[in-house]
Amino acid sequence: MPESNIFENVSTPWLTPFYTHLQDAYHQGRFAHGLLFTGSSGIGKYKLARQLAQYLLCSNKQHNDACFECHSCQLFSANNHLDFNLLEAEKNKSIGIDQIRLLTDKLNERPQLGNNKVVLIKGADQLTEAAANALLKTLEEPQGDSYLILLTRTHHQLMPTLLSRLQQTHLHSPDDQTLIDWLYQFGFQVSDVGVLRWFQNSPLALLNHLKALQEDASLDTRRQCIEGLFSLLYEPINLFSFAQLLVKDVEQNLLLLFHLLHDLHKLKLNGNQLDPDAIYYFALPQLKIWQTQLSLKSLRLLSDEILKNRSLLMGHSALKKELLVNALLIKIKNEFKEITVC
Ligand SMILES: [Zn+2]
Structure with missing residues (x-):
């Protein structure tokens, strides 16, 4: 179609x-x-x-x-x-x-x-x-x-x-509440303002994104995000390959990274519990380790950084995007505490 x-x-x-x-x-x-x-x-x-x-x-x-x-x-x-x-x-x-x-x-x-x-x-x-x-x-x-x-x-x-x-x-986008009610009709409960902000002026793109997550269309990329973050933290030499992966479809992939932080945030707030329908539930054991290494303050800061980078990245060349994403990844790495280098 x-x-x-x-x-x-x-x-x-x-x-x-x-x-x-x-x-x-x-x-x-x-x-x-x-x-x-x-x-x-x-x-x-x-x-x-x-x-x-x-x-x-x-x-x-x-x-x-x-x-x-x-x-x-x-x-x-x-x-x-x-x-x-x-x-x-x-x-x-x-x-x-x-x-x-x-x-x-x-x-x-x-x-x-x-x-x-x-x-x-x-x-x-x-x-x-x-x-x-x-x-x-x-x-x-x-x-x-x-x-x-x-x-x-x-x-x-x-x-x-x-x-x-x-x-x-x-044509203007609906306000948050209209958007939340509209998504609810399709069975999506979106409480995360960050995700709404991501698609602020593109409700149909947001719906498409949520459907893709539901249909597991992005599962491979989500797995790569977990692997990429793992490499970033434990094998720093791989920073660039993770950045390259994110840059391939930077808007979509940064959003998946944003979701990853969001699931860590949920784990932290809910006593190390995560809903089975969470986007990164498949990586729960790893997330449980990571959430102990990030403070709530760090998670909020990094989520804001990703949102900020999204708007910075728009309209930039591939090289510039890669540089911005590299800088973002270094910030993420620096927020993690007590990482044991293997
Ligand atoms: Zn007619």
Whole structure:
């Protein structure tokens, strides 16, 4: 299943007020032809845009959503709607003028099914200048009931002329309690604010992460984290191989390291007991030893360090990431007490 569709049926209550607002605007004839949704990856931009597109195309619009039953809705759900076009930037590739021309030609044709046509562009920051200009022309002379929805993380890389033609909305993450309640519906009890912070603006990424942990998708990496920490403490020469492992998928792997400290924290607070559903339960005997070598203060300090490094690492080169992770590992090592070198 393409990544974009994983969350097709997952509710995103934090976006509902905005979706309702868009429908109201449509009914009142205040709906813009060009829309731009910005927000972190995992906030639900794509899901919202598809929902809106389906609504615009539905031939039997309901009070607060598409009908999900009409011919148009059925074609849309089957990814087979002729009046809906999706353009997605390929990884590290730009969206060129030829791709945009193909789309704008389609927008200029009469709709095949109902009255409306929708074009959705994912990764709009990848538009080349020429492509953005071609798009601009369409926005200046919108043809009938055609709608353009652009998605990107931030608006900074879009041309000001294009921006000025779009109605921009930045999508925000829910507050902690809404997020906790939402996750609870899927059977996840997240009490750790650190984990919420990690995914602060990406609820769908957090859900994905929790599901992966539940399905043991990360078990190999978690084992490697235990082995890596073991080497770090007892065979210091291996510091670099552990750092390299973490850097491979630094955001995900640092989070797994964060979870490791969190389980040590739980052990310390709960009289050396750990829930069998704890993420590092499989390594309990080792954790019981480690928790005696770290104070609560050290655990908190290191957890904060990992969170801090996460934001520092974003956008850095691989080499810089490795240096930062090395420094972090040295800090972790230094917080452990009375390690006997074998
Ligand atoms: Zn419908």
